[in-house]
Amino acid sequence: MNHGEWLRGEVAAWRTEGLVGDDVAAAILRRYETDPGRLSWAALIAGGFGALLIGLGVISLFAANWDVFGRGARAAISMAPVALCGLAAVLATRKGWTAPAFWEPLGILWCIATGAAACLVAQTYQVGGTVPGLILFVALLTLPVVWVTKAVAPMALWPVFAIAWTIASEDVDGESWTLLAKALALMALSLPAYLAFLRRKPPRAALVVGQLVTGFVYSLGTAIMITTTLPHMGYAFHDRLGFGVCWTCAALVGLVGVKFKLPVWPMVATLVASGMSFVTVFGDEYIDFYFASLVLAGVTIAYGIRTLRLAYTNIGAALFMWLVLGKFFESDLSFTLKGIVFILAGVALTVMNVTLARMKRGRAGK
Amino acid sequence: MSNVTKILTVAAVLAVQCLAIGWLIVRYERVVTQGTEVRFRCQAYDPYDAFRGRYLRSSVREATTNIVGTVTMKNDWEMRDKFVVRIEPSTNGLWRVAEAALAPSGEGLWVKPRSSSVGYRLDWSDRQKDESYEKFSVRQKTSGRAVHATFPDQLFLNEKLAPAAEELLRKRTGDAVAVYRVLDGGMILTDIELGGVSILTCAKEAKDR
Secondary structure (H helix, E strand, C coil), rough: CHHHHHHHHHHHHHHCCCCCCCCHHHHHHHHCCCCCCCCCCCHHHHHHHHHHHCCCCCHHHHHHHCCCCCCHHHHHHHCCCCCCCCHHHHHHHHHCCHHHHHHHHHHHHHHHHHHHHHHHHHHHHCCCHHHHHHHHHHHHHHHHHHHHCCCCCHHHCCHHHHHHHHHHHHHHHCCCCCHHHHHHHHHCCCCHHHHHHHHHHCCHHHHHHHHHHHHHHHHHHHHHHHHHCCCCCCHHHHHHHHHHHHHHHHHHHHHHHHHCCCCCHHHHHHHHHHHHHHHHHHHCCCHHHHHHHHHHHHHHHHHHHHHHHHHHHHHHHHHHHHHHHHHHHHCCCCHHHHHHHHHHHHHHHHHHHHHHHHHHHHHHHH | HHHHHHHHHHHHHHHHHHHHHHHHCCCCCCHHHHHHEEEEECECCCCCCCCCCCEEEEEEEEEEECEECCCCCCCCCCCCEEEEEEEEHHHHHHCEEEECCCCCCCCCCEECCCEEEEEEECCCHCCCCCCHHHHHHHHHHHCCCEEEEEECCEEECCCHHHHHHHHHHHHHHHHHEEEEEEECCCEEEEEEEEEEEHHHHHHHHHHCC
């Protein structure tokens, strides 16, 4: 049952019970009626997937390097999808089309077509170049597409260009502060599109998906960029730097999420920080990070209990159990004892969830 | 934003994309159609590029001790990729690097190599089998400083021909010649030849057999 059906059922019940009159019932249904501009999940996912398949199919065909056509014909064929997508966008804008079910697939297809065109021209004219150069060229050409189509997937994934460019550039030029500055500047180019996305107040589904992807990209992606480009100061320090940078980026994303009431970013930040913490259980060199991870687990559990948000409690509990059990299993105790502890941990997790769920229902009942 | 402005904005985005990619096409088409054809002996093998498909990598590395002007060899690393080289016809239809400079000077065909570096004229690959490292080191130092230049090295080809091309290159390593077009300092690899015949033609014949 979707929200529309649920609401119609409830409004009918309210009218039967005399809670609302006919006018009020009609006003409520008009206010929340599904409008053509809203997302149809099935259409959006199918359209997006279809666009992705078309785009990937085009790239596969291009990579085969058609010898049948001459250079000019191949260049024209490579430009055709870009021109078609652009013309479709112009026509749709002229007709005033705003349906996301049209613009989302178009945005995806247009970005893929742009990348494919650049790659085919490079292949046709034997443009050797460098991989970072090609990535930057495609990134800068697709950024305006993200802006005009307002498609969520391209907006959320565009920063991946910045990450890929950083890794490729480090491979060619090595680490440096200059490269870090350029990488962060390139990443910053994605922010206006993201802010515009938030200002548009998209439907909840699009907001959640966009937030989820951008949360991971901005936290984990930025951490990858920083640790890739910073000049090495010795292997051990670099590992510590990686931990610190990842947690810092996750914390920044979490804080921004809390400050600006972005619904998903705090959760994403918690997941990224917890994910990094999982590796601290191995070995004794990073014992300080291990204890910091225990604190993180405790804070996450406490927050989850306080706000009755099971997701946070479970993430914190899972991290805590991994950290404790991981160290426990590295020890020389018998398998019988290890098995008992494992069972007790599972029971504790289940009891915690059931208790919290009951507390949540009790609070909702009041 | 009015509808007219929106339409113009979308049209402008399309125009910028077409101009950017079109500029790339025009720039390289000029070199391929109007450039001077030059040939260098090369080694070649067959890797893969996820974005642009199968390609042959040709290794053309030339060196010259004739360095124009007063070049202060402060630091080999700092001098990296700063040189342009003048190329001229050599023997057997091949070309050679005649001189290097920080900027083109005088007549001749000057090109910006894909990369350039400063080192000794002799490379470690020039050490003879029974020659000690100390002896070679002395010989290397007396060979003089040289600018080493590498030229564009990727020739994209049909993935169906790539295995046959790789097989041919492995069998006839000494025969491979890289063919370039040069114009206004730019250089594009247009073909690799085996015994004067395009590798694409050789690979097609080998594949059809």
